[in-house]
Amino acid sequence: MSKEKRTIEIAPGLMSPGGRMGERFLSRSHVCSYCQGNGYHWQENCYRERYKQGCPVCKGSGRLDAVISIQWRASNDTGR
Numbered sequence: 704m705s706k707e708k709r710t711i712e713i714a715p716g717l718m719s720p721g722g723r724m725g726e727r728f729l730s731r732s733h734v735c736s737y738c739q740g741n742g743y744h745w746q747e748n749c750y751r752e753r754y755k756q757g758c759p760v761c762k763g764s765g766r767l768d769a770v771i772s773i774q775w776r777a778s779n780d781t782g783r
C-alpha cells in the first residue's frame with residue numbers, strides 16, 4: 704500500500720522587531736484514519752440490519768485538515 708507523506712520546512716523567514724512571531728499552515732485533505740476515508744462505519748441495529756453511520760471524527764467527509772501553528776520566540780526566553 705502506498706503512503707502519502709507531507710513535510711513542512713521550518714525557517715523563521717523575514718523577521719523584524721515587533722513583527723509577527725507566529726504563522727499558520729493549513730494542510731488539507733488527509734485521509735481520515737478512523738474510517739479509512741470512507742466517511743462512515745457499518746453498524747448493526749437491533750434487527751441485525753447493517754446501516755452506515757457517519758464517521759464522528761471527520762463528520763462524514765472522509766478527510767481531515769491539519770492546522771499547524773508555529774510560534775517563534777527567542778531561544779533564551781524561558782517564559783510560557
Ligand SMILES: [Zn+2]
Binds near residue numbers: 735737743760761762
Ligand atoms: Zn472519518
